[in-house]
Amino acid sequence: MIVAAHWEALLQLLVAVRAEAAGRRFAGGPFLALLTVVPSEFPPARGEGAEACLVWLNSAGIRRPCPQRGSISVSTSHPRCSRRAGRRLATNEREMMMRDLHDEELRALLAFRQRHGRCWKAALLLRWSAGTDADEPGSAHLRHLRNIGGPRWLLGLSAATLDDAARRFAGCVDPALIDVFMENATGFARGASASVGIAPASAAHSLAIAIELSLKAYLMKAGYADDWNRVHIRHDLEKALALAVATGLSGFPPELPQLAAILSPAYSRHQIDAMFRGGASPFDVTDASLCVDRLLAVIRAQIA
Structure with a gap:
């Protein structure tokens, strides 16, 4: 069982890899096929942070650890990497920055935040990664936000944005x-x-x-x-x-x-x-x- 002191490091690993994978196509597909954190690689919590070994499988089933422990280093030199996917991600990020969230999207995020509390972003990232966001109320809107915004956008979403929406929706009560x-x-x-x-x-x-x-x-x-x-x-x-x-x-x-x-x-x-x-x-x-x-x-x- 991963102790709480290691959670932040694990989440950073997951977010960085998913954000990287969202913009490029690997031999195993547009997303990493497998993300494995080896618990034995976690040292006892000593205040300096935690390290982990990141392993992913390509389409040939080859296990490839990251060159450096405690950091994210995913090779993008594979001949099948797609520049078009990277441009599409950049376009999606610009779209998310240019337009406001629709009310249905805001309501889905607010409801998810209410159910999962302070660590709701971590919970949503994990569900996006595992595909279990489909089981959540408002799943269509959550999945759409994953597709056009992704982890980077979610991490940058301010609490004030949702708080303002909550106050606005509360004002709609008749x-x-x-x-x-x-x-x-x-x-x-x-x-x-x-x-x-x-x-x-x-x-x-x-x-x-x-x-x-x-x-x-x-x-x-x-x-x-x-x-x-x-x-x-x-x-x-x-x-x-x-x-x-x-x-x-x-x-x-x-x-x-x-x-x-x-x-x-x-x-x-x-x-x-x-x-x-x-x-x-x-x-x-x-x-x-x-x-x-x-x-x-x-x-x-x-x-x-």
């Missing part, structure tokens, strides 16, 4: 509209509870509306404007729930994800009635009504 959404969600939930035994299809539709309105109210409180929700979420209950969870929603009923997964496809296509034709019932509407009531109570408490 308390009156949030109250309207929650009031309407409560009304649809009550209507569903009253019609469960009479018209289960109508009750299910009202429950879907209550879920949508309550989750969007939570997202508006988190800074996602109603216009953005209308365009990017629409009536997708699963997407709304996933984004709400990513922004901090917790304590909701454990059966809610399954209920959202059942309702969302039909609800987004206005086909809930078809789910109940011929007396069929894909779920217990009474239990679903209780689930939605608990969801509303959780959201009220968390947006208060």
Whole structure:
């Protein structure tokens, strides 16, 4: 296990190699095929820093250590190195410096920073390197930033940029509209509870509306404007729930994800009635009504 004193050296190795690899094409492809830090090469922490042996595999499977320990030295004299890739990287860096980040990109970065705390840049660099950023909420925007900006751009991104965006998004909160959404969600939930035994299809539709309105109210409180929700979420209950969870929603009923997964496809296509034709019932509407009531109570408490 690598001790904390060696973490900075490891991160510097990773960042420098990935930044180098992003601008050139090696025999093994546009990125290093393998990055191995040999733990035995780490000396005991003595305050002077840590050293490591960097090893990479080319397409022939040959292990090639860096000439100097404790430094990055990656050969770029391979005949297949591409100058065009280097020019493309420089163009991408200029593009990132010339344009502002889009709101969706800022929101993805803010959400990632909130989840991973002080070392969020290190966490994102590691996910970029391993390809696991695809598992993160907002992964499309994070991957796009990796492609056009890369590690060098991320390391140069100032905290003030994200702090300013967070304040701007917070200014988009409309308390009156949030109250309207929650009031309407409560009304649809009550209507569903009253019609469960009479018209289960109508009750299910009202429950879907209550879920949508309550989750969007939570997202508006988190800074996602109603216009953005209308365009990017629409009536997708699963997407709304996933984004709400990513922004901090917790304590909701454990059966809610399954209920959202059942309702969302039909609800987004206005086909809930078809789910109940011929007396069929894909779920217990009474239990679903209780689930939605608990969801509303959780959201009220968390947006208060």
